[in-house]
Amino acid sequence: MTSVVTSETRFVRSGDVDIAYQVVGQGERDIVVGIGWVSHLELLWELPETVHFLRRLQSCGRLILHDARGTGLSDRPARPATIDDLAEDLVAVLDAVGSERAVILGWVDKAAGAIALAARHPERVEALVLGEALATTVARDDHPEGLDPAVIENLAAAVEQGSWGTGALLPAIAPSVAHDPRVAAWWRRWERMSATPNMAAGMLRTLLDLDVRALLPAVTAPTLVLHRSENMLVPSAAVRRLAHDLPDGRLVELPGADLAAFFGDTDALLDEVEEFLTGTRTGADAGRAVLTMLVTDVVGSTALAAELGDHRWNELLDFHHREVRAALARHGGSEIDTAGDGFLAVFALPSRALACAREARERLAAGGLTIRAGLHSAEVVHLGAGVRGLGVHVAARVAASAGPGEIRATGTVADLVAGARAEFEELGEATLSGVPGLCRLTRLVDARGDA
Known part of the structure; x- marks a missing residue:
């Protein structure tokens, strides 16, 4: 495997907002990585677990990393991003790095942005890799599967009332590493540097409004949908429903309870990504x-x-x-x-x-x-x-x-x-x-x- 060398963080204007991005490595395909909820590009390279996750992805192609608007090194507008914002920001990043067509990887709310991009700009999307993704994040009359609004509101309220930056949310998001002092210290810093409590809570609440069901018939790109079956926040039935409703969706359920892709058994998860993109499973041994x-x-x-x-x-x-x-x-x-x-x-x-x-x-x-x-x-x-x-x-x-x-x-x-x-x-x-x-x-x- 080519060694990972991170590029300097750069910025591209999307509308009136600056989006931070990095380009890492090279390869026969471009892979745009969207970390769910909040993120911070440069902190991703300071924890061995996240570096390992990115190294595995880099074995499949050129990585294009970005912080979504409202989080990390990107601009922090007064309101959280909509799925239309996320899709247009992806177009801006692709244009900035000279990528005509890419694999789009997105977790949770960033999965919704990836679906919107694939539906509205199919010529720019080679394939989708979606983690813990839902067609609608809360239950509707004709879609009974979704997140529990009370759980999301409780999390948002905890963020606003002093939990942000303390690591109190880590057991819910990544229970496998919640008791590791090294990871917990990194996570507390990740929270503080990724968003303010106000923005983090607002981004959580926007989950309750996401609904991409109308876009699914227009998604022609082959799509891998990944879900860890013991995840307590994202219902398995909702993820299965999304995979079923996508024209070319493939569902893979794996053991594990971590919502964050870079914690838990990441090699098992990335084996599926590698096979989906390349037809082989060699990356786990490359390092x-x-x-x-x-x-x-x-x-x-x-x-x-x-x-x-x-x-x-x-x-x-x-x-x-x-x-x-x-x-x-x-x-x-x-x-x-x-x-x-x-x-x-x-x-x-x-x-x-x-x-x-x-x-x-x-x-x-x-x-x-x-x-x-x-x-x-x-x-x-x-x-x-x-x-x-x-x-x-x-x-x-x-x-x-x-x-x-x-x-x-x-x-x-x-x-x-x-x-x-x-x-x-x-x-x-x-x-x-x-x-x-x-x-x-x-x-x-x-x-x-x-x-």
């Missing part, structure tokens, strides 16, 4: 790789810092960083994170990780520093310049279990480097904090030259 993680830290660093004082300790840390980085460069390691006196690095080959650990230990010992190191090989997910996965935690726990000067490795690493002029002592199986099951541990006892 994955089997790597060897090396984690190191200085033994007794707290006591040593207290003994030496700040000035001398900082000099010693500079020496530590310089020597570890020299070893990484020599053996082809990629530095992922540096936390004080520790390193996380990844290697394509376990033999190189092992050789690097040995060299770093010897270089630092010459300067009076003793380290411990842990190695583990596993499948991980690339997230920008970082990596994520259980394997990273295993390597950290293995390093924490090592004694002064020890290089410990999981049995996976020991087996992979068998015959690479390194000998390991079996330490048996152990329970590592936060890691399910038992882990086979080994200790490097002899290495006759670099692998």
